[in-house]
Amino acid sequence: MKTQTIRFILFLAVAMFCSGTLFAQPAEKLIKVIVAPNHADWVYKTGEKITFDVTVTKNSIPLKSVEVRYEIAEDMMDPLQMETKTLDKGTFTIQAGSMDKPGFLRCRVWAKYAGKEYPGLATAAVSPELIRPTVKLPADFTEFWDNAKKEAATIAMDTRMTLIPERCTEKVEVYHVSIQNYQPGTRLYGIVCIPKGGGKHPAVLKVPGAGIRPYYGDVANAERGYITFEIGIHGIPVNLPVGVYDDLRNGALRGYNNFNLENRDQYYYKRVYLGCVRAVDFIYSLPQFDGNNLVVQGGSQGGALSIVAAGLDSRIKGLTAFYPALCDLTGYLHGRAGGWPHMFKDPTNNTPTKIETASYYDVVNFARQIKVPGFYSYGYNDMVCPPTSMSSAFNVIAAPKDFEVVEEIGHYAYPEQWEKAWQWIDKLIKK
Numbered sequence: 249m250k251t252q253t254i255r256f257i258l259f260l261a262v263a264m265f266c267s268g269t270l271f272a273q274p275a276e277k278l279i280k281v282i283v284a285p286n287h288a289d290w291v292y293k294t295g296e297k298i299t300f301d302v303t304v305t306k307n308s309i310p311l312k313s314v315e316v317r318y319e320i321a322e323d324m325m326d327p328l329q330m331e332t333k334t335l336d337k338g339t340f341t342i343q344a345g346s347m348d349k350p351g352f353l354r355c356r357v358w359a360k361y362a363g364k365e366y367p368g369l370a371t372a373a374v375s376p377e378l379i380r381p382t383v384k385l386p387a388d389f390t391e392f393w394d395n396a397k398k399e400a401a402t403i404a405m406d407t408r409m410t411l412i413p414e415r416c417t418e419k420v421e422v423y424h425v426s427i428q429n430y431q432p433g434t435r436l437y438g439i440v441c442i443p444k445g446g447g448k449h450p451a452v453l454k455v456p457g458a459g460i461r462p463y464y465g466d467v468a469n470a471e472r473g474y475i476t477f478e479i480g481i482h483g484i485p486v487n488l489p490v491g492v493y494d495d496l497r498n499g500a501l502r503g504y505n506n507f508n509l510e511n512r513d514q515y516y517y518k519r520v521y522l523g524c525v526r527a528v529d530f531i532y533s534l535p536q537f538d539g540n541n542l543v544v545q546g547g548s549q550g551g552a553l554s555i556v557a558a559g560l561d562s563r564i565k566g567l568t569a570f571y572p573a574l575c576d577l578t579g580y581l582h583g584r585a586g587g588w589p590h591m592f593k594d595p596t597n598n599t600p601t602k603i604e605t606a607s608y609y610d611v612v613n614f615a616r617q618i619k620v621p622g623f624y625s626y627g628y629n630d631m632v633c634p635p636t637s638m639s640s641a642f643n644v645i646a647a648p649k650d651f652e653v654v655e656e657i658g659h660y661a662y663p664e665q666w667e668k669a670w671q672w673i674d675k676l677i678k679k
Contacts, residue, residue, distance in 0.1 A: 273662065279306055280366070281302070281303075283302050283355055283368045285355075285370055286301060290373055290655040291374075292374050295347075296374075297345070298345065298346060299343055301339070302339065302341070303339045304361075304366075312336060312338055313336065315332065315335075316333060316334075316357055318330070318331060318355060319355070319356045321356075322353055323354060325585070342355060344372070350375040350376060350380075351636055352374065352585075354369060355369060355372075356369045371628040373655075377643060378643075379643055381644060382586075383612050386604070386608060390617075393521075396430070396518065403429070403430060405428055407426075407530065411423055422442075422465050422467060422470075425440050429483065436481075439477070439486060441477075448536065448538035450542070451476070452469065452475070452544070452545055453528065453543070455553035456481060457547055458549040460482055460496045475534060477531055479523065479524075479527050482501060484496070505517070505591070510599070511601075515608075515609060521609070542565055543566045544557045544567045545567065545568045545673070548573050550570075552573045552575070554567045554569040555572055555618065555641065558622065562619070565676070568623040569622060569623070570624075572626075572633060574609065575637040576612050576636070576637045576641065578592055578603060579636060621647060621648040621649075623672040625651070625653070625668075627655060627657030627658060629655075629656060629657060629658045
C-alpha cells in the first residue's frame, strides 16, 4: 500500500476523534437493543402507519424473558406512547401510529439485564422533504451582514505565521496563524498546512465543532495537495496546553453560545461568523493558493459554520457539512424540535429580542443564500442536532445538493462518510 494512501486512511480514522464534534461513534456493548422501522429507507408519508421491530440480543442470540420499556415521541418532544413489558422471545413489534404532518417519529427502547439498562432507538422520517422552517428571514438580513462584512474589511489582517517544525513533514509546512479579526485587537487563530515544492494549490477551510480545544492542522490532506486551514473561534491561540482549554470550557467560556443573545450586534457568534470570512481573506492572501478553488468543511457547529460561510462569502466554491447545528432555533416555540444549542427550550430565553437576534444567526437563513454545490451528511437518530432542525435548513437550499444519509447514526459519522466527503471535494476541484 502506498505511503500516501496509508496516511489518508489514518487521517480518516483520526477524524472521528478530532473532527471537532466531540461526539464519538458509540462503543459496542454486551447487550444490543436493535430497533428498526419496517420501511427499509426509514421514510414514510404523512398519515402512513409506522411500526418498529425490536430485538434484544446477547452474543447475537435474542434474549428471552428480558424486561424492556419504550417510548414513542416526535423528534425531541414529550412521549406520546409509553410501555414496559417482558419479552418472551427477545423480539416484539411496536405499533407507533402515524404523523399527520412532516417530521420525525422516534422510538427509544431500554432493555434491563443484570440490573443495568441498555438503550436502542430508531427514528422514522415522515415526508422529511416537506419540512419547512419556523424561523423568519429578517427583512434587513442581507443588509445587516453586508454592513458587518464591510466594517470588518476595513480592519487590517496583521498576519502572523509561526512555523511549527515538529509538525512539518517532507511534503508540508505547518504554521500557527494569528490574524486580526472583525474589530481592532481581536484575533483569529488557526493552523495552516501548506504543500511544499512550489506551485498553486486548492484550499480547504476547516471550521470547528462546538467546544474549546487545541488544534493540530490537517497535514494528511495537505500532503494530498490541499492547503488546509483549521481555525478556532474563540480568539485564543490554538496551540496552548490542554489544561488552558479545560479551564476556559468550565469557566469564562462556559455557555458561550448564549452570550449576548439579547443584542444582535454583540451576540457571540458575530465574531465567529465574521471570523470565517476573515479566514477566507487569509487563504486568498497566500501566494501558494490557486486563487479560485476553496471549499469549507465542518461537522456539528462546524457544519453550521460551513453553511454560514458559504452563504456569506461568494469566494467559497463548495462546502461539506455534517449534521449542522444552529438550524431553525425557534422550532421549540412552535411545538417541535429546534437546533443545537436548544436555547429556546429554556423559557427564560423566549423573549422578542432574543428571538429576533437568533433570526440573524440561524443557519436556515444562511442556507437560503447558498449558490454553490454542497455535500451534506447526517442521520435520523441525532438527538444533539435534531433531524427536524437540519431538514429545515437543507430544504431551503436551492443550490446543487449531494446527500449521504446514514439513517441509524446519531451525532457522529462513520469513516466512510468522511471519505465520501473528500472524494466529493476531489471531484469538485477537478471540475
